[in-house]
Amino acid sequence: MQETIGNTTYNWTDVTGQFADLCHNLNIGEVVRDRDFTLFEAMTALELMDPKMDGGMSIKNHFQEQKQGNRILTLKQLIEKNLLKISSFTSIELIHLFDQLLSTFHMWLDGHSLALTLFTCVYLHDIPIIEDYHLRTICYTFIKLIDYIRERILLKAGLFEEEDFSGTLTYNFPFYRDMIKDQTCLTDLKKCEDELNKRLRSLKHQTDLNQLDINATQQLIYRIRFLRLFFGLTLKFNEANEKTGEQTYLNSEEISKTLKQIDEILQLIRPSHILEDETTKTDDSTELIIPISLLTDISRSFDPYYNYRQLPPAFNRFIRQLILPSVVYTSLTNLCHQLRKMLEITDKRTLKHSFEFFLEYSTNEKPSLFIRSLLLLSYLPSVQGCLLSSRKIFGQISFAEQVKYEIRLFIVPPLLTLKYITIDNETLNYSENFFQRACVPFSNLFYSLCNNRARTREKLSNLLDEFSVLQDESEKLDQWLHKYFLQHILQANLSTVNHQALLLIEKTSYFFQFILHWTLLIMEYYLLMGFDLSLYSKRELYDVYFYFAQIILFTHVNVYKTSTNILNTTVPFLVQLNQKQQQMNKNQINNVFIQQLNSLIQQHTNDDPLQDLTNDNSSTQKKNKKKNLNGIIPPNIEYHEQEFLLTNGHLSMSTATHRCLKALEIEQRLKFSSNDSNYFLRDEIRYSHRFLPFANLCAPPYMSHADFLQIQHVSDNRYTASELYQDAINNFTHAKTYFENYVNRVTTSKQHQQQTLSRTFTTGFTSLTDVESYIRIAKTNGIVLKLLLSGHKPDVKLDFDFSLHAHYPTLKL
Amino acid sequence: MTDIEQKSLISEKTDHHVEQARKQIKDWLNKPMRVSIIDGRVLVGVLLCTDRDQNLILGNCNEYIGSPSEQEEFRVLGLALIPGQHIQSIYIEEGPSSIFSHSNPSHTSITTTNDHMLDDDKSDG
Numbered sequence: 013m014q015e016t017i018g019n020t021t022y023n024w025t026d027v028t029g030q031f032a033d034l035c036h037n038l039n040i041g042e043v044v045r046d047r048d049f050t051l052f053e054a055m056t057a058l059e060l061m062d063p064k065m066d067g068g069m070s071i072k073n074h075f076q077e078q079k080q081g082n083r084i085l086t087l088k089q090l091i092e093k094n095l096l097k098i099s100s101f102t103s104i105e106l107i108h109l110f111d112q113l114l115s116t117f118h119m120w121l122d123g124h125s126l127a128l129t130l131f132t133c134v135y136l137h138d139i140p141i142i143e144d145y146h147l148r149t150i151c152y153t154f155i156k157l158i159d160y161i162r163e164r165i166l167l168k169a170g171l172f173e174e175e176d177f178s179g180t181l182t183y184n185f186p187f188y189r190d191m192i193k194d195q196t197c198l199t200d201l202k203k204c205e206d207e208l209n210k211r212l213r214s215l216k217h218q219t220d221l222n223q224l225d226i227n228a229t230q231q232l233i234y235r236i237r238f239l240r241l242f243f244g245l246t247l248k249f250n251e252a253n254e255k256t257g258e259q260t261y262l263n264s265e266e267i268s269k270t271l272k273q274i275d276e277i278l279q280l281i282r283p284s285h286i287l288e289d290e291t292t293k294t295d296d297s298t299e300l301i302i303p304i305s306l307l308t309d310i311s312r313s314f315d316p317y318y319n320y321r322q323l324p325p326a327f328n329r330f331i332r333q334l335i336l337p338s339v340v341y342t343s344l345t346n347l348c349h350q351l352r353k354m355l356e357i358t359d360k361r362t363l364k365h366s367f368e369f370f371l372e373y374s375t376n377e378k379p380s381l382f383i384r385s386l387l388l389l390s391y392l393p394s395v396q397g398c399l400l401s402s403r404k405i406f407g408q409i410s411f412a413e414q415v416k417y418e419i420r421l422f423i424v425p426p427l428l429t430l431k432y433i434t435i436d437n438e439t440l441n442y443s444e445n446f447f448q449r450a451c452v453p454f455s456n457l458f459y460s461l462c463n464n465r466a467r468t469r470e471k472l473s474n475l476l477d478e479f480s481v482l483q484d485e486s487e488k489l490d491q492w493l494h495k496y497f498l499q500h501i502l503q504a505n506l507s508t509v510n511h512q513a514l515l516l517i518e519k520t521s522y523f524f525q526f527i528l529h530w531t532l533l534i535m536e537y538y539l540l541m542g543f544d545l546s547l548y549s550k551r552e553l554y555d556v557y558f559y560f561a562q563i564i565l566f567t568h569v570n571v572y573k574t575s576t577n578i579l580n581t582t583v584p585f586l587v588q589l590n591q592k593q594q595q596m597n598k599n600q601i602n603n604v605f606i607q608q609l610n611s612l613i614q615q616h617t618n619d620d621p622l623q624d625l626t627n628d629n630s631s632t633q634k635k636n637k638k639k640n641l642n643g644i645i646p647p648n649i650e651y652h653e654q655e656f657l658l659t660n661g662h663l664s665m666s667t668a669t670h671r672c673l674k675a676l677e678i679e680q681r682l683k684f685s686s687n688d689s690n691y692f693l694r695d696e697i698r699y700s701h702r703f704l705p706f707a708n709l710c711a712p713p714y715m716s717h718a719d720f721l722q723i724q725h726v727s728d729n730r731y732t733a734s735e736l737y738q739d740a741i742n743n744f745t746h747a748k749t750y751f752e753n754y755v756n757r758v759t760t761s762k763q764h765q766q767q768t769l770s771r772t773f774t775t776g777f778t779s780l781t782d783v784e785s786y787i788r789i790a791k792t793n794g795i796v797l798k799l800l801l802s803g804h805k806p807d808v809k810l811d812f813d814f815s816l817h818a819h820y821p822t823l824k825l
Numbered sequence: 826m827t828d829i830e831q832k833s834l835i836s837e838k839t840d841h842h843v844e845q846a847r848k849q850i851k852d853w854l855n856k857p858m859r860v861s862i863i864d865g866r867v868l869v870g871v872l873l874c875t876d877r878d879q880n881l882i883l884g885n886c887n888e889y890i891g892s893p894s895e896q897e898e899f900r901v902l903g904l905a906l907i908p909g910q911h912i913q914s915i916y917i918e919e920g921p922s923s924i925f926s927h928s929n930p931s932h933t934s935i936t937t938t939n940d941h942m943l944d945d946d947k948s949d950g
Contacts, residue, residue: 013916015859017869017893024859024916031879031915037846038877044850045874049882054874057882057906060862 087134087141090312096134097309099143103208103228104306106146109133110235111284111337112314113154118340120158121382123176127319130158131185134315139188146208146232149200150239152188156197157243159187161382164250168394169385171462176381194247201240208233231282231300238277242344245270245351250389261407262390264358271352278345283337299338350377354387358406361615363418363454366391366405368774370461371537374468375544375779381464388462392455400459401451409612411451412444416605417612422529423575425522426497427605429586432593433500434602439492443605446489446523453478457534469541472534473705479531480709486523487710494518513585520578525571528711532568535706536662537777539564542702543818550684550812553821554673554692555699559706559715561666567712568659572652579651654754654775661750662778665786665820668743672797672823675736676810681800683811737801741794748790751783785817796823850875858883859893859916860907867893868905872917879909 013024038044043051090096101109116129135142135151142148166172212229215222248267285299286307353373360366370387373379379387392403404410420428427435427443435443453475460471498518539560542548548556601607676682677691696717700707707714715723731739758773758780773780799805805825812821858872860881867890870883886905893899 015892015894017887017889022857022859022869022916022918023920025919026914027853027917028912028914031850031917034846034849035875035877035879035909037843038850039843040877043874043876044847044854045882046854049873049884053904054882054906057904058902059906059908060866060868060902061864061908061911 085312087137090134091141096312098135098141101144101147101310102306103225103232104302105310106144106150107228107232107235107284107300108286108302108307109135109147109310109313110150110232110239111340112334113150114344115334115337115340116314117154117158118335118343120177121161121380123381125177126158126185128316130154131319132314132316134313134318137186137318139186140191146204146236149197149204150236152192153197153201153239153243155187156192156194157246159189160194160243160246164252165246165385165389166381168250169388169462171385171388171459172381173464173467194243198240198244198247201236201243205233205236205240208236227300231284234277234281238274238281241270241274241277245274249386250393261393262358264355268352268355271348275345275348278341278348281341283341285336285338347383350379350383351386353377354379354383354390357387357391362421363414366458367461367533368776370458371777372774372779374461374465384462384464388459391458401455403455411454412447413608413612415447415450415454417609419523419526420609420613422526423520423522423578424583424586425493426500426517426586427493427522427603428609429590429606430500430593431590431601431603431606432597435604439496440604442492443489446485449485450482450527453482454530457530465541466545469538469545472538472541476531476534476538476705477708479527479534482527483524483531483710486527487521489523490521493522510585510588513582516578516581517585520574522578524711525574528567529571529575531709531711532564532571533776535564536560536568538705540777540819543814546814546818548702549698551692551695552698552702553812554670554677555695555720556702557666557670557673558720559703561663561670563706563712563715565659565663565666569656569663572656572659576651576656654757657750657754657757658775658778658783661747661754661783661786664743664747664750665790668740668747668790668793669820671736671743672740672793674731675733675740675800678733678736681809683809734801737797741797741801744790744794744797748787748794751787751790755780755783755787782817782819786820789816789820789822792822796825799825853917853919857918861913862907862911863913864911866890868902868907869893870902870905873904879912881907881909881912881915883907 013026015022015024045051085093085095087096091098113130113133116132120126120129130136133151135147136155139148139151139155142151208229212226212233215226215229245267248263248270282298282300284302287301287303354377357366357369357373360369373387374384377383390406392400392405393407394403395407401411405414416428419425426433456471456475456478460468460475462468463471539556542556601610606613673692682691699717699720703714706712754775758775796810808825811824813824814821816822853872855871855873858870858881860868860883862868866888868883868886868888870886872881873884874882883905884903886902887893888900888902888905
């Protein structure tokens with residue numbers, strides 16, 4: 013058979029039967045392939061007939077229709093043939109068009125391509141041709157809206173993935189950039205609204221009241237007002253200043269006002285519902301019923317295949333059914349809710365709080381790409397030609413400043429707390445250098461958190477490399493500053509030198525501890541995300557819990573201990589020193605860093621660890637605290653208390669889990685282990701793959717698989733199953749206590765603090781709802797283990813159940 | 826002739842058969858192929874890989890709806906996997922002077938590994 017395809021002529025031989033026979037001779041699992049062709053490449057092949065991958069699947073029927081001469085007509089042809097009208101639309105028709113456009117807009121925001129969504133509306137291809145003022149304005153606004161979202165939000169934030177919007181954010185569609193300005197759309201919409209209001213009034217005064225027409229006009233007014241408000245709202249994000257072309261910053265008050273108005277309008281809008289069969293009547297008053305007979309004039313206004321010829325050949329041709337307007341309006345209400353929640357970021361004044369907010373927001377709200385982009389741009393507004401690391405938080409505070417402030421909060425290094433020391437140039441440059449370098453990983457961290465969750469995890473693993481470099485730097489800086497400060501403090505010639513505090517200052521690696529703290533936070537979140545994304549197989553659970561507990565959390569508990577100890581011991585000393593020097597220096601603040609930070613410190617007087625002691629005329633309560641702090645080590649832990657409880661809780665929890673995994677394995681009571689003698693611990697490849705991102709860190713040092721096995725050998729293997737059960741029970745009890753204490757602290761402190769609304773209920777990487785589930789898991793597992801220990805049902809095998817929480821399993825008897 | 830000798834002869838014979846099949850398929854590798862699948866689409870590309878169930882991987886693959894000669898429009902799929910169960914017919918161009926001959930280095934561009942980086946987390950777990 014000869015066939016010419018394009019320019020090539022093929023001589024085809026039918027080998028259907030022969031090929032099948034030949035293939036049948038191959039062994040099962042055998043693959044015949046070219047030397048150059050690897051199976052790795054085969055992974056990237058598009059699988060035909062797979063409904064998720066194969067976009068061509070659904071198109072066949074349409075083609076058969078097309079062959080019967082059903083050619084696509086252009087807008088001009090449609091108008092010439094009187095198939096489509098461009099003037100004197102009724103309110104019903106406009107409502108229908110509006111809802112359809114909104115539905116396609118919604119699909120576009122969901123990540124579909126513009127060609128298959130909004131631009132299936134034939135009107136959008138040549139808006140100026142439309143004679144009807146209302147429709148023209150609506151069309152322009154939609155175009156401007158997508159153009160703005162695409163240009164100033166999605167592309168600016170740069171968070172989209174290859175597959176979002178079908179791989180392309182640039183189109184050849186008309187966007188009328190030169191013809192229409194964003195502001196013109198807003199004023200035009202307002203004019204439409206006014207004009208329609210007039211029409212509505214006159215309708216109401218007519219002698220024969222046409223209720224349908226009145227309702228429709230009223231609904232159309234609501235819709236146009238909604239569009240105006242929504243467009244106005246979008247324009248408030250990342251808007252460019254007209255004169256300078258620079259960023260205008262988020263005005264959260266104005267935005268929440270608009271959000272409230274949008275919410276009200278959304279309540280009033282009744283989504284349209286097309287009634288195809290006019291005999292069935294519904295009494296549902298929440299929807300605006302439109303009989304299909306009223307829409308015959310505009311039946312060709314949407315053509316799903318209109319752009320078909322312009323699409324690149326590799327383009328996905330799969331077209332989803334349009335979403336019902338009622339669904340669209342509901343999801344827009346959700347969008348508003350998410351936006352309102354997102355605005356809370358503006359209250360978060362420390363990196364830690366922002367980090368917690370980002371985590372909580374992405375877990376609870378599951379924001380779409382659009383919202384994630386808005387979040388990033390609200391937190392770190394993009395300025396033309398500005399690197400991510402030099403962007404300022406809320407456009408105001410540079411990361412270098414914020415990091416300094418954060419370190420001061422965390423561990424009060426003398427460099428950032430002593431007001432009256434003079435810092436020589438060399439030290440200044442050295443430390444400023446460090447802060448500048450810290451900008452890159454910290455800004456990257458927040459960028460990473462705005463990506464989708466799988467991508468965030470990947471980015472965090474890359475980020476750990478940057479933090480490892482920063483750890484090195486911080487160590488060097490610490491060493492440099494040690495010498496410097498000892499000299500300085502000795503020079504100050506204090507009569508009452510607190511030797512203990514001095515010794516502690518001498519021995520502490522301030523900056524290293526701070527960087528380590530953040531490294532550990534990222535590591536913890538990274539590992540737990542593996543659970544959230546259900547990446548781990550049951551075989552590797554032991555490894556993960558072991559590493560999580562014994563390496564990461566253990567180190568983190570120590571970091572918190574160190575920091576708390578330093579805060580408790582050196583804060584009074586530092587304050588004393590500041591006061592002494594204050595008199596000598598006549599209030600002249602010499603420390604450049606303090607000068608820089610002053611505005612930040614003054615903004616948050618409540619949080620500052622030094623503040624409550626510097627005010628001498630403070631309340632008696634504060635004096636009590638002062639007394640307490642002057643003691644050598646105060647009995648109550650106050651700084652980092654919540655973090656301390658949580659980290660310890662996690663530590664006990666995961667220790668308990670890996671102990672009990674071990675015990676179950678010894679007794680061969682795992683349902684899924686299939687009689688392997690050594691179910692866990694065997695997979696070196698998996699182990700190194702899981703913890704690869706941690707391999708380059710200098711702290712906490714990476715534990716290689718060999719070391720890991722060695723430790724298993726010398727520690728856990730010595731114990732019997734019952735000893736391990738007992739230990740697991742104890743640890744679950746500890747975990748429960750820690751978590752319960754945390755919940756108590758949070759709920760009691762909640763009553764004290766008035767600003768509960770804007771608080772995140774997340775500390776570190778753990779939210780309050782997580783903790784509540786953890787407590788239940790610890791409780792259940794403790795009971796199950798006690799039963800096992802007492803020899804209950806010795807033959808029954810156990811399974812893990814992650815349904816209560818992804819992070820820890822409940823044991824199921 | 827002992828039993829063992831006889832057995833080994835049989836297995837040699839089948840081995841020979843399998844070997845021949847393998848060789849024939851190997852000869853067809855990198856040759857243009859025209860596969861129609863049950864929903865009426867036709868796929869034209871070069872054979873890269875197959876197995877016992879006739880799952881095919883075609884490189885440089887184009888998708889046509891209906892007959893490729895009549896259809897001016899097609900979709901470029903690149904590397905495509907056709908599950909054996911959906912295959913209706915297979916045609917191959919056996920010409921000796923195939924432009925896609927094995928030694929031709931230009932062919933390698935079909936399956937370069939440029940953007941084939943995998944997110945390895947997706948492949949396990």
